[in-house]
Amino acid sequence: MSKIEIDKQSGTCFGVARAISRAEEELKKGGPLYCIGDIVHNNIEVERLAKMGLITINHEEFKKLKNVRVFLRAHGEPPSTYEIAKKNNIELIDASCPVVLGLQKRVKKKYVMRDNDDTQIVIYGKKGHAEVNGLLGQTDESAIIIESKDEIDILDFSKNITLFSQTTKPLDGFQEVGDLIKSRMQGDAVFEFYDTICRQVSNRVPNMHEFAQKHDVIIFVAGEKSSNGKVLFAECKKHNPNSYIIHSPEQLNEKMFNEKDSIGICGATSTPMWQMEEIAQRISVMIPKTEIEKATF
Numbered sequence: 001m002s003k004i005e006i007d008k009q010s011g012t013c014f015g016v017a018r019a020i021s022r023a024e025e026e027l028k029k030g031g032p033l034y035c036i037g038d039i040v041h042n043n044i045e046v047e048r049l050a051k052m053g054l055i056t057i058n059h060e061e062f063k064k065l066k067n068v069r070v071f072l073r074a075h076g077e078p079p080s081t082y083e084i085a086k087k088n089n090i091e092l093i094d095a096s097c098p099v100v101l102g103l104q105k106r107v108k109k110k111y112v113m114r115d116n117d118d119t120q121i122v123i124y125g126k127k128g129h130a131e132v133n134g135l136l137g138q139t140d141e142s143a144i145i146i147e148s149k150d151e152i153d154i155l156d157f158s159k160n161i162t163l164f165s166q167t168t169k170p171l172d173g174f175q176e177v178g179d180l181i182k183s184r185m186q187g188d189a190v191f192e193f194y195d196t197i198c199r200q201v202s203n204r205v206p207n208m209h210e211f212a213q214k215h216d217v218i219i220f221v222a223g224e225k226s227s228n229g230k231v232l233f234a235e236c237k238k239h240n241p242n243s244y245i246i247h248s249p250e251q252l253n254e255k256m257f258n259e260k261d262s263i264g265i266c267g268a269t270s271t272p273m274w275q276m277e278e279i280a281q282r283i284s285v286m287i288p289k290t291e292i293e294k295a296t297f
């Protein structure tokens, strides 16, 4: 008899859960509701909300809209989005995550109050990611984005540096980047280092290790574009080489479960619990004599 367990600590983080329920509430009111970018980095959830009427647009399409309702997702937006909305009489339904808004404020404050124009504001994050674009906007696009420690050579270590992080980057990577920059600072230049990683992601890491070790095989469910999905899956893989990342139930394959008695299902902060439950059901149909452990969420 094989057992399937869904990780009780997986499921959407509070920022994403809050955005999804806000969108559902607004959609119930009827009329068109536009969303800039995918509401969540999870195609299946995007499609579910699209069926309810949510229209996903990009920034170019947003600029052309007038007199409509536009939804802002948890990642947050740069100041230019709010300016365009005001100009075009657009009603914004702002579901930016409070954690992201707090980070935007800190970056903006540092930018406005920096001691001299030479201070380099550096963001450890993914270039082009919506949250990072929102942060860049707080600095009039002047912040420097570093994706990994290999990119720090573009910094001028003889001038002040202030380092922030995208909320979903890995803690160890951030620490490494911070330590390296610190070791290369020159003269009187000041280095400030702010750990702005969201604990909704990093606090899941120790649990992921334990969960991954506990099972023979791990099925990690995440959207293809999910940054924290990549981070958390890497943590699973570190502790259980029989870990697979899937984006939809169609990717399940019987070979994944050959002679595996204990199957664990977990996911990213953008993966709703209902998707993991659906995956568990599919596996129980695929593998005879499988039992889904009842969990109290």
Ligand code: SF4
Binding pocket: 013, 014, 015, 016, 074, 075, 097, 098, 099, 100, 167, 168, 198, 199, 200, 201, 269
């Ligand atoms: S991971 Fe953290 S910062 Fe990002 S949406 Fe979730 S709660 Fe907000």
